[in-house]
Amino acid sequence: MHLMSFYATPYSARHRQEKSVKKTLFLCAGSFLAGGALCFGLAFAWYAPSNLKDSARAAIGGIYATMTAPQEAENMPVADALAVAATQNALLTPSVAPEVEAAPVPEPWPRTIETKVSSGDTLISILTHYGIEQVAAHRLSKDVNRTYNLRQLRPGHKMTLVLNPDATRTPDQDSYPPTILYELKINIAKLKTVIIKRTGDNTYSVHVERRQLITEPKRAKAVIVSSLYRSASEHGVSDKTISDLIKNFSYDVDFQRDIKAGDVIDVMYESKRTEDGEVIETGNVLYAKLNTKGKEYIQYRYTNELGLPAYYNERGESIVKKFLRTPVDGARISSRFGMRHHPVLGYSKMHKGVDFAAPTGTPIFSAGDGMVVHAGRAGSYGNMVVIKHNGQYSTAYAHASRIARHIRVGTRVQQGQVIAYVGTTGRSTGPHLHYEIRKNGAQVNPLNVSFAGGDNVLSGRKLTLFKQHVEHIKSQLAVMSTDSNDQSSVALAE
Ligand SMILES: [Zn+2]
DSSP, rough: OOOOHHSSSSHHHHHHHHHHHHHHHHHHHHHHHHHHHHHHHHOOOOOOOOEEEHHHHHHHHHHHHHHHHHHHHOOOOOHHHHHHHHHHHHSSSSSSTTSSOOOOOOHHHHSSEEEEEEOOHHHHHHHHHHBHHHHHHHHHHHHHHSSSSSSOOTTTTTEEEEEEOOSOOOOOOSSSOOOEEHHHHHHHHTTOOOOEEEEEEEEEEEEEEEEOOEEEEEEEEOOOSSOOOHHHHHHTHHHHHHHHHHHHTTTOOOOOTTTOOTOOEEEEEEEETTTOOOOEEEEEEEEEEETTTTEEEEEEEEEEEEEEEEEEEEEEEBBOOOOOOOOOOTOOEEEEEEEEEEETOOOOEESSSSEOOTTTTEEEEOOSSEEEEEEEEOOOOOOOOOEESOOOOOOOOESSEEEEOOOEEEEETTTTOOEEEEEESSOOOOSSSEEEEEEEEEEEEETTTTGSSSSSBOOOOHHHHHHHHHHHHHHHHSSSSOOHHHHHHSOOOO
């Protein structure tokens, strides 16, 4: 049971690591073997004398003949075996004109060739490789450039060529037979294809086809097995949608601590597909409900009158909990976040918080609800309190003269609760509060944290409109399948 260790790693990164490590090992082993065989092949091609090479080629031919014609090929000279194989092939191929004898069976025309742009390729180099005349290839490339800038052609772009033979030119043994291009499609993006069609002698039409995306709501309901990430992705919910979910719920729920196997997530999200049903991407989360620890958390995406989307609970309260901008009363900012000349160290150093100058003993408030994860000495920080607010955010309060009573590791605190008092302990020049907001463990500029503003609670007309939206979503949910069969298919062991 790796359940607990999975919780310790957000997004179930551990699982991904394991997977990728196995994959890498497998690939290494695979490429080592393939590489060995290839090296041998190359070495042979370079160093073997030409007559030896011929006999090797004959031997390979013999193996082929033995495989295709086992009875006759036994003890037969290689050349004869090949002849037998060729005859058999000819006999197996249905022929419309059986009276025409011994003619080599031609490959069917027109030929459709699927290829990919490799690095160093140009449209001209690809076209001439497949037998199109230099002059024609240049002219075509010019034509295409008028509609699509061929400099944007990238390795990996898929191409489909439809070719017919060009009887006016003599074939060269070593290269592709002379051809005329009838059609060319270049997939330049998931939904964009350049289509080139022959319209007459040396004339082509070029246009870019764009496939339209259809956005429709989809619903997935999953019982969490090991992590929200795995459970949701097994239900076809994209990484982006899952990370949006985690981000949104992390104001209320600590994903590393609170989520347990058996918790249920129900989500409605935008699915974007092409006309022929291929899902290209998933979009916004429209509704999500998480049941954990006997509590239910619901959020609705709602675009307000100003066109700004945000997530609200059923009561119209923003799910984004604002932190206090100034966690100390009546203070002024004495130093901002960023590079500065350090007053004590004497050289330039990154200042990873905001300083508020205030007299010693001024109460310091917790910027938000959370749990104390540090309360005491911390080197140059002096007396410091660190509060964890959710899976993403924590706040730190340094240089305190003293820590408030009852504040110790594990204490739950509420926004605005006094946690410590301003001082000048640690590396400090005078009484001030050094305040940090840490996102995923790294300090961010508290003055830039986006959730420090915005509508917190909808009211009046805004609330009425929001309630209408909620009713609309609920009526959609009522007719959408919850895929209850899928639930049972999620195994609970890990
Ligand atoms: Zn500071």
